[in-house]
Amino acid sequence: MIVFSAFLALSKNEFIQQKTVESKKINLLIQICDKYPIAFDIIWALSFNQNIQQQLRSNLSFMTKLTHLAKECDNEQICKIIHGILWNLETNHQSHSTLNIDDSTTFDIMISYSHKEKVLCKQIYDELIKFGYRVWIDFDQMHGNIMDAMAQAIERSHTIIICMS
Structure with a gap:
């Protein structure tokens, strides 16, 4: 678990993100998400990198899993992380109005x-x-x-x- 926590801290660094892309180990993180939920947090940190976004988007089973978890999540922290990953992977954020207000409300x-x-x-x-x-x-x-x-x-x-x- 200490290794995961350390990698989570490092995964915010662009150099580490690029090395993760090059090593093609994102699928390993995807595989361990169920057993080690911290992997979702690591994926969220990595998902700010465009190359990692492409790798994640190309894994249709993971995308389906994220969408399902976003709807069925009962752990508030994991739910935030899942929504964060999905937000990073969306290509058009403006088309999804999610507030209970109109555009003119401030x-x-x-x-x-x-x-x-x-x-x-x-x-x-x-x-x-x-x-x-x-x-x-x-x-x-x-x-x-x-x-x-x-x-x-x-x-x-x-x-x-x-x-x-």
Whole structure:
């Protein structure tokens, strides 16, 4: 498991991504996803590389699996990772409107947070709403692809509050 954690940290590096492309080991990561869920996280980090995107898209069984998991996922963290991979692999992000708003709607504030702090962020959200602010937060406005929804919320918000723990 330590090896996977180390590779996850390294997989964000462009050089490592390119070496992964050249070694053609992406299929190995795909094969171990069920046994070692951290492999999904590694694939997500690697999926920012265009060559790896092509390798992933060409694996139709993996693409089908991702699509199925995105709909049936009950682990919140894995669900986010799956949606992140799918978002990276989509060729046209603009055609998938996922917010429960029209194109002209803007927000005063978007709240991005670690789900460990969901209760605190809900309190912040409630207070801001009380004062009349238009606030976007994922438990209020999220539908469909998580990454698309967040990207659109960022573009349509005047201020972004990031809560980290």
